[in-house]
Amino acid sequence: MTNEPMGRASQWGCVSVVVLVLLAAGIWVGLVGKDMIVDKPPALCGSRIMEEGEKCESYSRSTGRTTDTFGAEEAANRQDSAKDFFGWIVVAFGGALTLAGVGVAVLAVKYRKDPAEGA
Secondary structure, eight states: OOOOOOOHHHHHHHHEEEEEEHHHHHHHHHHHHHHHHHSSOOOTTTTOOOOOTTTTEETTTTOOOOOEEEHHHHHHHHHHHHHHHHHHHHHHHHHHHHHHHHHHHOOOOOOOOTTOOOO
């Protein structure tokens, strides 16, 4: 009695687990990135949430003068642009994980040993 059938089964079991983990992680990370892109952020002035119609002023530390003044809508748009940028990076990373899972599955099928060949 040989251990070859058991060895092959454990190799396929390991590959299937790796493929499933990569696919699940890729899909989950992609969905997190999609949520980052779709959600609308609050308008922030520093760490304070701005209400509609409020103005936010930035001051220079060296001179003490106002360097920038913007409203709540512009503050939300600034944050939305940054959030969208990082959201697309997260979506791309999730896609890469998913493609890695597909690649491992394709390589496992392509280079599997034929049971008729023997050892």
